[in-house]
Amino acid sequence: MCQYSSVDGFASDWHLVHLGSRAVGGAGLVMMEATAVEARGRISPGDHGIWKDDHIAMLTRIASFIKQQGAVAGIQIAHAGRKASCHVPWENNGAPIPMDAGGWETVAPSAIAFRETDPVPKALDHAGIRDIVDAFAQAARRALAAGFEVLELHCAHGYLAHEFLSPLANKRTDEYGGSLQNRIRFVLELAEAARGVWPDRLPLFVRISATDWKEGGWTLDDSVQLALELRSRNVDLIDCSSGAMVPDAKIPVAPGFQVPFAERIKREADIPTGAVGMITEPHQADEIIRSEKADLVLLAREFLRDPYWPLHAAQALSQAPHPPVQYQRAF
Numbered sequence: 664m665c666q667y668s669s670v671d672g673f674a675s676d677w678h679l680v681h682l683g684s685r686a687v688g689g690a691g692l693v694m695m696e697a698t699a700v701e702a703r704g705r706i707s708p709g710d711h712g713i714w715k716d717d718h719i720a721m722l723t724r725i726a727s728f729i730k731q732q733g734a735v736a737g738i739q740i741a742h743a744g745r746k747a748s749c750h751v752p753w754e755n756n757g758a759p760i761p762m763d764a765g766g767w768e769t770v771a772p773s774a775i776a777f778r779e780t781d782p783v784p785k786a787l788d789h790a791g792i793r794d795i796v797d798a799f800a801q802a803a804r805r806a807l808a809a810g811f812e813v814l815e816l817h818c819a820h821g822y823l824a825h826e827f828l829s830p831l832a833n834k835r836t837d838e839y840g841g842s843l844q845n846r847i848r849f850v851l852e853l854a855e856a857a858r859g860v861w862p863d864r865l866p867l868f869v870r871i872s873a874t875d876w877k878e879g880g881w882t883l884d885d886s887v888q889l890a891l892e893l894r895s896r897n898v899d900l901i902d903c904s905s906g907a908m909v910p911d912a913k914i915p916v917a918p919g920f921q922v923p924f925a926e927r928i929k930r931e932a933d934i935p936t937g938a939v940g941m942i943t944e945p946h947q948a949d950e951i952i953r954s955e956k957a958d959l960v961l962l963a964r965e966f967l968r969d970p971y972w973p974l975h976a977a978q979a980l981s982q983a984p985h986p987p988v989q990y991q992r993a994f
């Protein structure tokens with residue numbers, strides 16, 4: 664489970680950004696990442712899933728615990744597409760698992776492997792596309808039953824939905840390929856299907872890779888157009904990441920390097936955005952919110968390095984931290 668947090672300067676008790684009529688309150692947002700909507704949509708055998716009702720009970724325990732701590736429970740639902748069936752990252756460098764060693768057939772919009780040495784995925788037919796759209800809708804239903812209050816569709820990082828968006832992975836000649844409007848069709852169908860079961864009162868996020876960082880790929884201009892379409896389908900926030908479509912992309916990684924994507928999409932598509940990527944310092948996060956470059960700051964790896972980052976951030980910004988009572992001596 665990976666934590667996301669939002670920073671607003673800690674000037675007062677924080678509540679999740681109001682997104683039109685949809686808002687939920689809490690001390691922060693904790694998001695379960697990459698929860699697979701199908702067994703074959705797992706990145707690795709170590710991934711957690713939400714593809715059957717049997718998963719609801721355990722997910723309910725997680726959502727309930729998060730809310731007991733005064734936070735908002737969110738969940739990101741995902742399908743890994745051609746990047747599925749891999750070892751966990753700390754084994755064999757996350758390489759694909761051979762079929763005779765427990766791997767499984769992967770699917771994608773087109774039969775194009777991520778790397779030349781990777782297995783070639785099966786191109787989805789129309790029935791397969793419909794099944795996956797329905798799998799996302801059923802996952803949203805289960806997330807609601809489990810008590811989550813924010814739902815995020817993972818359409819980034821070279822996974823299935825992003826593969827439909829990018830000309831580098833999508834070479835289809837039907838209504839799901841070719842033009843921008845065709846390539847965004849799958850993501851729009853996911854949003855419509857999810858919102859069909861996810862209540863209007865609760866926020867729906869979409870995580871995108873704002874650019875492929877590769878000539879001939881998905882661009883920031885494309886992302887603005889997608890955001891406009893998603894806004895009209897009652898999506899509340901665009902979570903703005905980038906990259907991971909192709910292994911040879913040249914990405915200029917630096918502190919806050921993806922914040923301009925959130926800023927431009929927010930401004931030009933008139934939709935709330937989340938800023939991510941190399942945001943590690945409290946004052947850095949605070950400035951992003953105060954200058955209205957984004958509506959949320961979302962952290963993941965920094966929580967792996969420092970699980971008490973929000974408490975340390977509160978101190979850095981001259982606010983009183985509120986640690987668990989057992990740890991109050993330390994603060």
